[in-house]
Amino acid sequence: MEMTVKGLADLVGISVRTLHYYDSINLLNPTSISESGYRLYSEGDLDKLQQILFFRELDFPLKKIKTMLDNPSFDQQAALKMHKKMLIEKRNGIDQMIQTIDQTLLHLKGELSMTNEEKFKGFDFNKTKYDKEAREKWGEKIVDKANNRINSWSVKEKNAKSEAMNQIFKKFSELRTQSPGSKEVQANVQKWYNYLNSNIDYNYILEVFKSLGDMYVADARFTKNIDQFGKGTAQLIKEAIDIYVENCQ
Structure with a gap:
């Protein structure tokens, strides 16, 4: 059918x-x-x-x-077997992280003693798709560098840059009915990419840019803030960034 x-x-x-x-x-x-x-x-x-x-x-x-x-x-059957193997490995990693959480809760209650190594079992930033996002989010040097750049702006500069950013997100909201691969949407993605590289003292390589898009839908706080411009805006930006990165590779 x-x-x-x-x-x-x-x-x-x-x-x-x-x-x-x-x-x-x-x-x-x-x-x-x-x-x-x-x-x-x-x-x-x-x-x-x-x-x-x-x-x-x-x-x-x-x-x-x-x-x-x-x-x-x-070979479809061979591909399915490969999918299964890789998904099992992914599940095992998640299971290990859940176990680490359970052990940490017991450790905090004083019911279990954990070594520093045991506290980080299950984390593998060399493999996770959020590798660059995690480095950007938690790396002190990178965050400090970006903050120093932002803190150097005057109040007038901050307001102007904030308005420029809002205009980009408003445009994404207006384009929600279009395909994420359309010329207009992709042009706005380019504008957002240029904005980040021009205004934040950090080089947003494509891998980091993609992880940023992933975070827009993976982190509920980002989704909520972005979707204030219009429901579905975060999802559109994520999909549009994926396409932009793929076309640039």
């Missing part, structure tokens, strides 16, 4: 604009178009989307996913 783009989006729980973008880059094209112009997805398309989302869950970039799926030698 064929499904429309809205039906597929509702079934899977992803946005219609994401499916439109996958179609535009030839990652996932609908099998057919109805006489009314509706995109129609087949059972095979659903299987392919499942593969794509497994790869995305494991942080594979879209370009790499497309290359693998387009390869005539692509």
Whole structure:
């Protein structure tokens, strides 16, 4: 049974604009178009989307996913086995962190003694997708450097830069109905990237910029603040930054 783009989006729980973008880059094209112009997805398309989302869950970039799926030698069963292996490793890491939390709670109650090494079991910033975000967020030297730059501004400068930033986020809010890969949205992403590099005394390399976008939806505090401009703004920016970074690599 064929499904429309809205039906597929509702079934899977992803946005219609994401499916439109996958179609535009030839990652996932609908099998057919109805006489009314509706995109129609087949059972095979659903299987392919499942593969794509497994790869995305494991942080594979879209370009790499497309290359693998387009390869005539692509083996779906072998890929699924690889997905399972990698997800088990990810789950084991999460289980270890949960165990560390439980042990830390007992340690704080005085019921258990922990070594310094045991307090950090489960953390692996060399592998996590938030590596750069964590370094930016907790690295004292980087934070101090950025704060020194900001604190050097006059009140007038701070107000001007704050207004410039608000205008960028307002523009993102106005563009919420567009695809994150559209020219207008991507132009605003470029504007935001330029703003960060021009006003914060820290080089926002692409990897850090992507992690910043991830944080907009992973951290509820960021999502709440950004979505004050309009519900869904944070999600749009995250998806748009992902596309921007992929296109720059």
